[in-house]
Amino acid sequence: MKIHEYQAKDLLATHGVPVPRGVAVTTAREAKRAANDLGGKVVVKAQIHAGGRGKGRLVAKQAQTAAMYAKLEASPATMEGAVKGSRVGGVRLVGSADRAQAEAKKILGNFLVTHQTGPAGKKVQRLLIEEQFAIADEYYAAVLIDGALGTPVMIVSREGGQAIEEVAARDPKAILRVPIDPSEGFPAYRGRQLAKQLKMPHATIFQAGALFAGLYRAFLASDASMAEINPFVVTADNRVLAVDAKVTIDDNAAFRQPVATLRDKSEEEPMEIMAEEAGIGSYIKLDGNIGCMVNGAGLAMATMDTIKLAGGEPANFLDIGTVNRVELVVEATHIINLDPNVKAILVNIFGGMARVDVVAEGLVAAIKKYRIKHPIIARLNGSNVEEGRRIIEASGLDFILADDLGEAARKAVKAARA
Amino acid sequence: MSVLVGRSTRVLIQGLGGEGQNQIRRSLDYGTNVVAGVHPSFRGGTKFESFPVFNTAEEAVAKTKPNVSIIFVPAPGAADAIFENIAAEIPLIICITEGVPVQDMVAVRAALAQSKSRLIGPNCPGLITPSAKCRVGIMPPAVFKPGRVGVVSRSGTLVYEAVDQLTRLGIGQSSCVGVGGDPIIGTSQAEALEMFNNDKATDAVVLIGEIGGTAEQASAAYIKRHMQKPVVAFVAGATAPPGRRMGHAGAIIEGASGIAAAKIKALSAAGAVISKSPARIGVTMQKVLREKKLLKD
Numbered sequence: 089m090k091i092h093e094y095q096a097k098d099l100l101a102t103h104g105v106p107v108p109r110g111v112a113v114t115t116a117r118e119a120k121r122a123a124n125d126l127g128g129k130v131v132v133k134a135q136i137h138a139g140g141r142g143k144g145r146l147v148a149k150q151a152q153t154a155a156m157y158a159k160l161e162a163s164p165a166t167m168e169g170a171v172k173g174s175r176v177g178g179v180r181l182v183g184s185a186d187r188a189q190a191e192a193k194k195i196l197g198n199f200l201v202t203h204q205t206g207p208a209g210k211k212v213q214r215l216l217i218e219e220q221f222a223i224a225d226e227y228y229a230a231v232l233i234d235g236a237l238g239t240p241v242m243i244v245s246r247e248g249g250q251a252i253e254e255v256a257a258r259d260p261k262a263i264l265r266v267p268i269d270p271s272e273g274f275p276a277y278r279g280r281q282l283a284k285q286l287k288m289p290h291a292t293i294f295q296a297g298a299l300f301a302g303l304y305r306a307f308l309a310s311d312a313s314m315a316e317i318n319p320f321v322v323t324a325d326n327r328v329l330a331v332d333a334k335v336t337i338d339d340n341a342a343f344r345q346p347v348a349t350l351r352d353k354s355e356e357e358p359m360e361i362m363a364e365e366a367g368i369g370s371y372i373k374l375d376g377n378i379g380c381m382v383n384g385a386g387l388a389m390a391t392m393d394t395i396k397l398a399g400g401e402p403a404n405f406l407d408i409g410t411v412n413r414v415e416l417v418v419e420a421t422h423i424i425n426l427d428p429n430v431k432a433i434l435v436n437i438f439g440g441m442a443r444v445d446v447v448a449e450g451l452v453a454a455i456k457k458y459r460i461k462h463p464i465i466a467r468l469n470g471s472n473v474e475e476g477r478r479i480i481e482a483s484g485l486d487f488i489l490a491d492d493l494g495e496a497a498r499k500a501v502k503a504a505r506a
Numbered sequence: 507m508s509v510l511v512g513r514s515t516r517v518l519i520q521g522l523g524g525e526g527q528n529q530i531r532r533s534l535d536y537g538t539n540v541v542a543g544v545h546p547s548f549r550g551g552t553k554f555e556s557f558p559v560f561n562t563a564e565e566a567v568a569k570t571k572p573n574v575s576i577i578f579v580p581a582p583g584a585a586d587a588i589f590e591n592i593a594a595e596i597p598l599i600i601c602i603t604e605g606v607p608v609q610d611m612v613a614v615r616a617a618l619a620q621s622k623s624r625l626i627g628p629n630c631p632g633l634i635t636p637s638a639k640c641r642v643g644i645m646p647p648a649v650f651k652p653g654r655v656g657v658v659s660r661s662g663t664l665v666y667e668a669v670d671q672l673t674r675l676g677i678g679q680s681s682c683v684g685v686g687g688d689p690i691i692g693t694s695q696a697e698a699l700e701m702f703n704n705d706k707a708t709d710a711v712v713l714i715g716e717i718g719g720t721a722e723q724a725s726a727a728y729i730k731r732h733m734q735k736p737v738v739a740f741v742a743g744a745t746a747p748p749g750r751r752m753g754h755a756g757a758i759i760e761g762a763s764g765i766a767a768a769k770i771k772a773l774s775a776a777g778a779v780i781s782k783s784p785a786r787i788g789v790t791m792q793k794v795l796r797e798k799k800l801l802k803d
Contacts, residue, residue, distance in 0.1 A: 204749075233608050235689035235719045235756060238615035253761055270612050311609055313689075313755075340755060341607035343582055370753040385687060385753025386661020386716055389742040390784035396745045397783050405746070407753035410525075438666045440631060441525065441644045470646040470666055492674075493667060494785030 089337045090137045091350045094216045096333035099310055100317070104302035106295060107330045110218035116192040122217035123188035129220045132191045134178030134200050136210035137355040139251075139334070141178035144202030146195060146212075153209035156201040178202070178212065181220060188217060213354065222324035223331075227286060228252055229300060230316035231274075231307040234267065240307065242266040242274060242300065246286055248319030274304035288322060295328035311341030359423060366419035369409025376401025378504050379424035379433040379462070381417075383408050383442040391436045394493055400501035403430045411442040417450020422458050432463045432503040434496055439470030448476035452483040463488055463503040467496035507707040508635040509656060509681035509698070510598060510626070511574060515640050518572035518596065520544040520563060520587050521603075522554060526578035529602075529644050531555060536647045537639030542570040544590075563594040576632060576642050577601040584628060585610035592621045599692070600642055601627035608755065611690035618692060625692025629754065631662030631684035637707070643684065645669075653678015654800070655791060656702035658695055659714035660687050660721070660754070664742060664784065668712050671788025677795065680708040687716070687754030695721045696728040703733055709800045710736040712791060713778065715769055717743030718757045722769035730776035736798055738791045739778040741766045 091099075094112040101107045111122040112135065123130045134141055147156050178200045180191045192215055199209040226248035234241045245263045247255045255262055264285060268274050279300030283293045299320060307315040317330040337345055353361055363371030370385065374392075378400050382388035385407045392402040404427065408420050424433055437447045447468065454460060467490040468476050480487050488503060490496035517538060519530045522545040534540055534555055543559035543566070550561045560566040563575070575596045579587040584603040591599045606628045618625055626633065632643015637652035649666055651673045659665045662684050669679060683698045685691055695713065702708045715722040722741060729737055744766035746752050748759040759765050774780050781790040795801035 233612070233689050235691075236694075236721070236724065238690045239612055257762070270616055308609065311607055313608055338608050338755075339751075340581060340605045341609065344607075370751075372747075372750050372752070374747065382663075384661055384663025385757055386659070386714070386742050387663035387667055387784075389716060389746055389752050389757065390661075390664055390667065390740075392745045393742060394783055394785050402745065405750075405752055438646075438663045438670070440646050440662060440666055441529070469670060470649070492671070492785060494783065497785070 089339055089342065089347065089351055090355070091335055091337065092135045092137070092214065092352060093133065093333055094135055095350055096335040097330065099335060100302060100306050100330055100333055103305040103309065105299050105306065105317070105330050106328055108218045108221065110216050112214055112216050113192070114214050116189045116196060119192035119215055119217055120185045120189035123182070123185035126217065126219045128184045130182060130188050131218045131220055132180045132182060132188055132195065133216040133218065134195050134212040135214040135216055136178070136200055136205070136212060137352070138202055138204040138210055140202035140204045141200065144178050144200050144205070145176055146178065146198045146200055147209065148198055150199060153199050153201050154207040157205070157207040157209065160201060160203055210355065221327070221329065223321045224324050225322045226319035227321070228318050229303055229320055230314065230318070231304055232314040237267055239270055240268045240304070242268060242282070242304065244282055244286060248321070252318065268304065274301055276301040289326060291326040292322050292328050299328055299330065306335070310335060311338045311345050312336060313338045359426065363423050366423065367416055368420050368423070369407040370405065371423060372405040373427065374402050374404050375429070376403045377429050377431040378500050379403045379427060379430040380436070381406050381408055381420050381424060381433065382436045383411060383438065387436065387438060391434065391493065391497070394497040395434065395500060398497040398501045400497070400504055403427050411437070411446050414446055414450045414453060417447050418454040418457060421451060421454035421460065425458060425460050425462065430462060432465060432500050434500040435464060435466045436493065436496055437468050437470070439472060443472045444468045444470055444476030445472040445479060448479035452479060452485060455485055465490055465496055465500045465503060467491070467493060507705050508638060509683060509701045509705050509708070511633045511640045511642050511681070512635045512638040513640070515539060515574050515638070515642065516541045516570070516572045517642055518542045518544060518563070518566050518570070518575040519578065520575055520591065521578035522548065522559060523578060529578065532647065533641045536641045538641050541572050542566040563590045563596070567594045567596065572596060574598045574600065574642055577603060579603060581605035585614050588614050588625060589617060592617055592623045595622050597623060599623050599625045600630070600632050601625060602630060602632055602644055604629045606688065608689055611688065615690055626683065627686040627692060629688045630686035631665055633681065633683050635681040636679055645682070649673055650682070651678040654680050654707060654709040656680050656705065656708040656711040657682040657714070658698040658702065658711060659684050660695070660716050660756070661714060661742065664714045667784060668714060668787045672791060675788050675792050677788070677792060677801070680705060687756055689719060689756045695725045699725055699728055699733065699737070703735060708735065710738070710791065710795060712787060713737050713739040715739065715741040716754065716757050717741070717746050717752065717759050717766050718764045720763050723763060723772045726772035726776035726778070729773070729778055733777070736794045737778040738781055738787060738794055739773045740781045740784055740787050741769045741773070742784065
């Protein structure tokens with residue numbers, strides 16, 4: 089689960105990370121008041137669940153986002169050149185509270201398109217108003233899980249403010265990677281050692297120790313899978329500050345985190361939320377025309393791969409999870425069917441824990457309940473398969489049956505073209 | 507011989523909720539030796555099917571001497587169950603549970619390093635050795651057939667898919683190991699490959715990877731340096747978009763090494779035979795076995 093920058097900074101501040109003074113607002117009037125409180129000279133930052141905001145562009149209508157996205161992607165270099173300090177992106181420097189209000193008006197309610205938002209862009213509903221400061225140097229810090237080591241790692245670099253993947257590709261030596269022993273954690277002294285390695289000015293070493301230690305504590309406390317400060321800066325007067333922050337919370341830990349206050353559903357795909365509420369394991373909308381219903385994430389990915397190899401395009405990724413309720417199958421079929429691009433539906437179920445008879449019963453019920461007209465290609469195997477096939481046959485409905493995965497994909501591609 | 511489970515396996519099941527009950531019945535039907543159950547809310551000593559149920563793993567171990575445990579405890583309590591099994595010194599712990607918080611697994615991995623136990627999973631389909639009728643997992647038994655090909659997979663349902671293809675071609679399996687789909691797991695693909703490499707009952711191995719992480723690159727490094735047996739590999743998720751988690755917590759493309767192409771390249775360079783399509787894993791293995799004269803038609 090992604091959270092907003094302002095929420096990430098609140099979390100970091102709670103654990104001792106120095107962050108700029110700032111307030112999250114939802115109206116231009118509030119923006120003015122916040123700017124006044126902060127002394128007038130402020131930064132106005134759009135709060136959306138995507139990066140690249142400063143280099144993004146705003147458009148007024150949802151209908152315009154795709155064209156803007158295509159333009160951004162076509163010439164990132166020229167678009168980028170025009171940005172720093174300009175009046176076009178989602179991050180704006182202003183000199184007075186009145187200007188803050190004016191800029192807030194231009195941003196709020198509009199759609200911000202960046203290279204990370206995709207063609208749909210993101211509607212801006214909230215701004216973070218923050219104090220300004222003169223930046224002397226930018227750095228990078230993040231904590232994430234290293235699956236191979238089985239521990240968190242701290243990643244730092246002198247090259248802050250840019251995508252860390254690009255730094256890694258250009259100059260791997262510019263990145264320090266420090267494994268963390270979970271029994272020790274990341275005490276401040278290790279942060280101070282890191283600050284020395286980064287050749288930070290001596291007046292900032294103590295503050296940097298607090299920043300690194302606090303980052304790790306925030307990562308632990310929030311059950312994050314990743315917590316990133318990019319950049320953190322040293323100001324002209326030698327203050328250390330986390331200027332931008334991104335925290336991703338492990339979905340598996342949602343049961344013990346304050347998800348209700350942190351989650352912003354308006355940032356997520358409505359169909360994906362609908363799928364989640366129906367109890368479906370995982371649904372991700374894609375651009376093709378062959379709807380997929382599969383059990384198990386690996387088989388679902390493999391089914392998409394097979395469709396592509398057969399010359400088709402999947403409309404979605406759908407791992408239905410463990411199928412033990414007919415209703416789950418009915419709702420999954422309904423959600424796939426809601427996608428206007430879908431021309432055919434491929435159902436690939438290999439029952440282990442999931443039961444094929446439940447799937448068959450659900451498919452038959454869904455066709456009747458939602459009057460589904462698209463051809464359904466069913467490849468059913470595994471637990472209770474005989475019973476499942478009997479239900480399909482007895483229904484008298486027009487299923488296209490397939491014996492194996494390759495055949496199912498070929499038939500689905502053919503049906504989607506017809 | 508077999509990998510990890512076989513004729514001498516004595517299973518303890520921890521977590522006898524609805525799904526645990528269903529699955530352990532199917533293992534019993536298959537012929538697996540289940541010696542005990544652990545569930546806090548059963549009256550200690552009660553029987554479930556053919557075996558006694560205890561309230562703690564400690565009691566179960568003292569009274570029934572299991573050497574493998576299988577955990578069905580729901581995600582919030584799964585790490586706790588693993589710790590209990592580690593404390594009871596059960597040599598092999600298999601955690602089926604999906605959705606275990608990754609930071610819980612950081613603690614589990616640290617405990618495993620100091621212990622006598624090996625963990626498979628979490629978020630895995632478990633293990634099966636068809637010749638010994640030993641199923642410590644959730645796989646559909648009907649598709650498996652005794653034979654000499656091993657299977658290692660991150661995904662559960664892709665084990666069934668690959669095995670179904672093999673069995674239809676008359677190619678049986680020595681053992682199958684689902685290592686699990688999470689970012690932190692107890693036993694890596696490369697470790698599982700090593701066990702099959704050392705297993706006298708295995709001639710060749712199917713390796714099923716997927717996008718995310720670097721486990722396939724580690725497998726490639728092992729194959730290149732040590733593997734004596736042919737490996738047929740498939741990597742799922744070539745068509746997955748970056749930045750989106752594809753169901754498995756580990757299946758998310760976050761860097762260049764996470765994409766399918768990078769993994770396929772590493773495995774291919776190490777000498778594994780790549781099946782580009784998941785629908786052709788069986789025939790690819792058949793061809794390899796014929797070339798190596800390991801298949802009698």
